[in-house]
Amino acid sequence: xxxxxxxxxxxxxxxxNYLFGRIPVVHAVVFLIEMALVARLVARFNAYYEERPLMTxxxxxxxxxxxxxxxxxxITAFQNRSSSAKTIGLTKQDEFSIELDEINRSSAxxxxxxxxxxxxxxxxxxFERLTRFMAYGFCVAPLQFKWFRFLERAFPMTxxxxxxxxxxxxxxxxxxxxxxxxxxxxxAMTVAEGGGRRAVSHKLRDMYVPTLKxxxxxxxxxxxxNFRLMPVQFQLPFVxxxxxxxxAYLSLANSSD
Numbered sequence: 001x002x003x004x005x006x007x008x009x010x011x012x013x014x015x016x017n018y019l020f021g022r023i024p025v026v027h028a029v030v031f032l033i034e035m036a037l038v039a040r041l042v043a044r045f046n047a048y049y050e051e052r053p054l055m056t057x058x059x060x061x062x063x064x065x066x067x068x069x070x071x072x073x074x075i076t077a078f079q080n081r082s083s084s085a086k087t088i089g090l091t092k093q094d095e096f097s098i099e100l101d102e103i104n105r106s107s108a109x110x111x112x113x114x115x116x117x118x119x120x121x122x123x124x125x126x127f128e129r130l131t132r133f134m135a136y137g138f139c140v141a142p143l144q145f146k147w148f149r150f151l152e153r154a155f156p157m158t159x160x161x162x163x164x165x166x167x168x169x170x171x172x173x174x175x176x177x178x179x180x181x182x183x184x185x186x187x188a189m190t191v192a193e194g195g196g197r198r199a200v201s202h203k204l205r206d207m208y209v210p211t212l213k214x215x216x217x218x219x220x221x222x223x224x225x226n227f228r229l230m231p232v233q234f235q236l237p238f239v240x241x242x243x244x245x246x247x248a249y250l251s252l253a254n255s256s257d
Contacts, residue, residue, distance in 0.1 A: 024074070030130070038063055053145075057237070058137075058142065060141075060236070060240060061240050062137040065136060065137030066137070068244045069130050069133035069134075073130075129251075137240070140188075145236055148232060151172065154172070157227075166227040173223055174223070178215050182211050183208060187203075210253075215246075218246060
């Protein structure tokens with residue numbers, strides 16, 4: 001019991017601290033750990049890929065998915081911090097409305113009163129949510145890897161003919177995989193969160209079409225560059241890297257009510 005109480009106090013104490021007054025310390029530490037893992041993967045990516053290509057893709061996808069969710073959670077914490085500051089901050093009218101007897105109070109009394117007011121805390125870092133995103137990235141990587149290999153075989157590119165097959169890959173990818181992938185994400189995440197058939201239905205009803213529309217704004221251009229310029233072993237890491245912002249958007253969308 002004492003250990004649990006001490007652990008709670010430690011977590012609360014750490015969670016109360018911000019970097020530069022904006023970024024929660026826990027979020028920053030998690031992000032730095034993830035970036036260290038990325039640096040390790042980048043340094044030895046070719047060697048890992050030659051030994052175990054599929055596992056390399058799965059681990060890379062998991063780490064990049066974790067970074068995306070960490071960014072999303074940090075954005076939420078930053079927004080909450082800003083809104084809390086506006087809520088508890090004094091306006092100019094408030095400053096002029098302070099009564100004279102309050103001004104005459106001793107500074108010790110004033111400091112004591114301030115210390116009794118609850119400070120706005122950032123939302124605690126959701127490690128379960130981070131785990132879900134990393135697990136999803138890890139598990140979906142084989143499907144994405146096989147999909148890119150299929151597109152490579154179905155629409156081969158040559159030096160004489162590159163743009164045409166690349167465009168065919170993009171069109172096929174966006175018409176076939178994109179609608180499936182968006183639906184798969186929301187279904188998998190809702191089930192992982194403990195939701196049943198009704199929760200899945202509500203999530204798809206509310207989020208599927210807006211997310212698919214956003215997909216068509218972002219991903220066709222990204223995939224043109226990917227299929228036209230990237231070797232097949234770098235296509236999934238390239239998509240996952242560019243997709244950090246996209247996955248952060250999905251994370252925010254999935255966590256919204």
